Amino acid sequence: MKKVIEDHSVAAQFHDAVHEWAVVAVEEHPDNEGECVCGQQNLLYMYTIYNSKKQETLSYIGSQCVHHFKRQDLDMQVSVFSQLLALKRAIEDRKKITLTSDYFSRALLEWLFAEGAFNNARNGYNGEEDYAFFLKMFNKRKKEDISAAQNRKIWVMLNSQVYPYIRDHPALG
Numbered sequence: 001m002k003k004v005i006e007d008h009s010v011a012a013q014f015h016d017a018v019h020e021w022a023v024v025a026v027e028e029h030p031d032n033e034g035e036c037v038c039g040q041q042n043l044l045y046m047y048t049i050y051n052s053k054k055q056e057t058l059s060y061i062g063s064q065c066v067h068h069f070k071r072q073d074l075d076m077q078v079s080v081f082s083q084l085l086a087l088k089r090a091i092e093d094r095k096k097i098t099l100t101s102d103y104f105s106r107a108l109l110e111w112l113f114a115e116g117a118f119n120n121a122r123n124g125y126n127g128e129e130d131y132a133f134f135l136k137m138f139n140k141r142k143k144e145d146i147s148a149a150q151n152r153k154i155w156v157m158l159n160s161q162v163y164p165y166i167r168d169h170p171a172l173g
């Protein structure tokens with residue numbers, strides 16, 4: 001695996017090369033038969049990584065191999081993408097979804113904001129306030145403190161905006 005990464009990086013040595021990469025997409029193999037660039041088989045979650053210096057993607061790579069990069073931020077990206085995929089499946093299966101840690105996390109909300117998922121005509125395509133609102137509601141330990149109006153706003157934004165965004169996002173297979 002180190003050789004594959006070195007061959008696709010600007011830096012010659014693996015421990016330098018790892019800093020050129022980010023996790024950008026995930027796909028789920030329907031029969032657990034995904035294969036990592038290292039040759040490891042039977043992957044369920046297959047990640048795509050992107051080299052910012054070469055502007056090239058490399059796929060697929062398993063979460064275990066990403067872990068070998070020994071970068072906490074990459075491990076976090078893997079975690080966010082797997083959460084996003086779980087959320088996408090729940091949306092597709094029409095499960096009851098709430099703004100709790102069952103399906104959401106602060107890192108997932110941050111990803112949605114960075115991708116522009118909270119931008120809409122009403123907020124002038126600047127989703128910053130709506131992101132702050134979602135974060136505040138997510139962080140509330142007592143969910144009964146969330147008012148009916150706030151719950152309505154959460155529901156409307158999730159259904160009209162966030163869910164279609166996740167369902168149609170090209171990085172979530």
Ligand SMILES: [Zn+2]
Nearest residue numbers: 036038040065
């Ligand atoms: Zn591997």
